[in-house]
Amino acid sequence: MIFPFAIHVCLFSGFALVITFLPKPYRAVFFYAYLSIILVIGGFLGNLYSLPIADGIVVSGGNLAYGALMMTSVLFVLVERDIFVLRRIVFLVVAVNVFNILLMIVVADTLSSPDTLNPHNTSAALFATSIPFIILGGTLIVLALGIMLYLFELIKRATQSPILGLIAYLIVFIAILCLDGIAFPLIAFGTSKDVIAMVAGGLTGKLLTATAYSMAILTFYVISPTRFSEYLKQNVFNWGTLLRSSSDIIKSIAQKDEQLSRTNSRIAHSAELAGLGYGVSNRKTGKIVDCDVAYAKMHGLKVDDILSLDIDEGMIGKIVHPDDRQKAKVYRNTVFGMQPAISELRYVMPDGDVRTLRKIFSPIDVSDEDGDLYEVVSQDITDTTRLQEQLFKSQKMDAIGNLTGGVAHDFNNLLAVILGNLELLQDEITDADQKELLKNSITSTLRGAELTRNMLSFARKAQLEPTTVDLNGLIRNMKNWIGRTLPSNIDVKTSFLEELWETEVDASSAEAGILNLILNARDAMPDGGQLTIETMNVIVDDDYVELYDEEVDPGQYVLVAISDTGEGISTENLKHVFEPFFTTKPVGSGSGLGLSMIEGFMTQSKGMVRVYSELGVGTTFKLYFRASEVAKVDVQTPQDPVFQVNAESSPTILLVEDNVDVLTAIRTTLTKLGYRVIQATSGDAAFKIFTSEPKIDLLLTDIVMPGELQGTTLAKALRKLRPDLPVVFMSGYASEATVHGNGLRPEDIRLMKPVRREDLVRAVNKGLSMVNKKDPRKADRT
Known part of the structure; x- marks a missing residue:
């Protein structure tokens, strides 16, 4: 009976498709009426007959009605794209099922009456026992619709392709109908073997019915693909909104209207506070067609006076300052060409006052009729312009100072290279005349260094009141109250040299x-970390040179090193940290003047500030304060025995440093003293070199480097191969920060950059001597 089955499907589907193309005022009414009819007759069809399609394939009248209901509901949602359609369908299902239940009760009671004519002997129990099934069917219909539309919404969010969406919808539609058809008999009749066998036997019919009704959805897409695509673009299903009452929705709309009104009021008030004026002009007529009071007031006129002005002759020809009229014409041509523009022009007020107005011109593209209109937002920036001019003058002076400091900085680097090479040549040359020439060159280089120091003094002119200061005491006093500015997740470590020299400083x-x-440092460690403050006495001589930084007078200095374990500073930003107004902090979190002021103060105090940083590791700022003349003492540099290296048995040093310039300088110094130097620019490369060249006597390495193996981890890896390997570590961080948490041995030697030649040689000698004490046979190499 495939033909009767097809007639049923076409009848139900045809009516549903016809309704989808009715005008909107009638479409919803017919949909609700049609759904009601299907709900009412569904139970009767289920009781009346079933259609055997083929061997083992039977479709009941109930399945035909249920499939038609689900298909019509889906089409209803696709067409209306209304979030409340599902809720209305649910109400309809509940209402019709209540009616059906009452009808079943009435019919059963009527048939039970002996006075009722019942020529077909219809059983009253048939209608009485239908009530539970009506309740179960209605419940499953509501659940199936909700789940189906929820899955539809998930599909919409996963893809915007109409074809993929349609395929997914059809699959979900067929699956839901089949699952519902399976759930109903299992819930109604139990899960006995006979019931399961009945369900399995009817599954093919349910699948056939669902597939047939899915063709109606496919037909809807073929006839009206645009409407289906529009449905994909809209959010139809939302549980929260679906469960809200109409009064709540109306109340919410009223609240949003009130909020919108308040927002508009605030925008208007903000525009008033910001001094914004609004106007509309017509490029075709050359007239100002509308404006507010603020816009007119900015020009010293009333609204009526502004609206009577011609843009060319009235506005540009009379109100714009004569010197700015040519620029005004350029802006006019841009705007008349329907392009946006921003102008800053001077305007002459009726009383002769000159005001500067910034105007933003934007074409209005609302319709062909208004295609010649453009809006103007205007603001009086006279006071701002005057402040900017003052700021530009101030910045000009700052720029001169910055330029002077930059020239001195670069010139110092050049002088450092020249002085270093001259000193190296002085050690090599024995001719007296040539030595005199080198001496004169060194003297002139030092005079050049003095010139750059004078330039830096010119760049920094703060009035300072230096006094004799014990920096240990100053920092201790600060530590008593500075903790209130630091969060509890920052651990503060201090290392104060007991016999610290006093300084003359403000x-x-x-x-x-x-x-x-x-x-x-606190801001660099938002998640906590360690802050290290260390003081020490240092000697700066002519060899005490750090690349890419300023030179200072040789002498005795007090070093204050402040280290953090924060996020670090990138190489690019590190170049600009001391520039005025440079900052990487968010707007409003810093002026960018702090480090610039520190540099100026230290420079004027005849000291210096240096920074060392690695991304993801931390940063150290080192302040070098000139020691007080009273505190200075004669420092006798201990003369450790220098290795007398011979060509046959020179110690081999593995030098690891990622800064090529520093690497070259240290390698040259060590090679000149007779050491055999093998260099590497990363810990990973150094490890490979060591495994292929085991006769290495000492490792001299930077701590922070690119690659997997840092200085400390490189030392650990090499000591697994040779436990007695002596190691000298170099770092730009304070020594306390360097030691913390990295597992260095107590006997390891640590040098803090910049490293003097004497300190470097002393550290290398000490490291090699430690090996010689353990193995006297190696002393023959010294």
């Missing part, structure tokens, strides 16, 4: 500079 400026660096 105490308040020094305190402000140290505090600024501590706060910067």
Whole structure:
């Protein structure tokens, strides 16, 4: 009976498709009426007959009605694209099922009456026992619709392709109908073997019915693909909104209208506070067609006066300052060409006052009729312009100072190279005349260094009041209250040299500079970390050169090193940290002047500030304060025995440093003294070299380097191969920060950059001597 089956499907599908193309005022009414009819007759069809399609394939009248209901509901949602359609269908299902239940009760009671004419002997029990099935069927219909539309919504969010969406929808539609058809008999009749066998036997019919009704959805897409695509673009199903009452929705709309009104009021008030005016002009007529009071007031006129003005003759020809009229014509041509523009022009007020107005011109493209209109937003920026001019003058002076400092900085680097090479040549040349020439050249180089120091003094002219200061005491006093500015997840470590030299410095400026660096360290460690403050005495001589930084007078200095374990500073940003107004902090979190002021203060105090940083590792700022003349003492540099290296048995040093310039300088110094130097620019490369060249006497390595193996991890890896390998570590960080948590041995030697030649040689000698003490046979090599 395939033909009757096809007639049923076409009848139900045809009516549903016809309704989808009715005008909107009638479409919803007919949909609800049609759904009601299907719900009412569904139970009767289920009781009346079933259609055997083929061997083992039977479709009941109930399945035909249920499939038609689901198909019609889906089409209803696709057409209306209304989030409340499902809720209305649910109400309809509940209402019709209540009616059906009452009808079944009435019919059963009527048939049970002996006075009722019942020529076909219809059983009253047939209708009485239908009530549970009506309740179960209605419940499953509501659940199936909700689940189906929820899955539809997930599909919409996963793909915007109409074809893929349609295929997914059809699969979900067929699956839901089949699952519902399976669930109903299992819930209604139990899960006995007979019931399961009945369900399995009817599954093919349910699948056939679902597939047949899915063709109606496919037909809808073929006839009207645009409407289906529009449905994909809209969010139809939302549980929260679906469960809200109409009164809540109306209340929400009213609240949103009120909020919109308040927002508009605030925008208007904000525009008033910001001094914004609004106007509309017509490029075709050359007239101002509308404006507010603020816009007119900016020009010293009333609204009526502005609206009577011609743009060319009235506005540009009379109100715009004569010197700006040519620029005004350029802006006019841009705007008349329907292009946006921003102008800053001077306008002459009726009382002779000159005001500067910034105007933003934007074409209005609302319709062909208004295609010649453009809006103007205007703001009086006279005061801002005057402040900018003052700022530009101030910045000009700052730029001169910055330029001077930059020239001195670069010139110092050049002088450092020249001086270093001259000193190396002085050690090599024995001719007296040539030595005199070198001496004169060194003297002139030092005079050049003095010139650059004078240039830096010119760049920094703050009034300082230096006094004799014990920096240990100053920092200890700061530590008593500085903890209140630091979060509890930052651990503060200090290492103070007991016999620290006193300095001649402005105490308040020094305190402000140290505090600024501590706060910067705090900001660099938002998730916590370690802050290390260390003081020490250092000697700066002519060999005490650090690349890419300023030179200072040789002498005795007090070093304050402030280190953090924060995020670090990139190489690019590191070049600009001391520039005025440079900052990587968010707007409003920093002026960019702190480090610039510290540099100026240290420079004017005849000291220096240096920074060393690695991304993801941390940063160290080193403040070099000139020691007080009273505190200075004669420092006798201990003369450790220098190795007398011979060509046959020179110790081999593995030098690891990622900065090529530093690597070259250290390699040259060590090679000149007779050591055999093998160099590497990373820990990974050094490890490969060591495994292929085991006769290495000492490892001299930077701590922070690119690659997997850092200085400390490289030492650990090499000591697994040779436990007695002596290691000298170099770092730009304070020594306390270097030691913390990295597992260095107590006997390991640590040098903090910049490294003097004497300190470098002393450290290498000490490291090699430690090996010789363990193995006297190696002493023959010294």
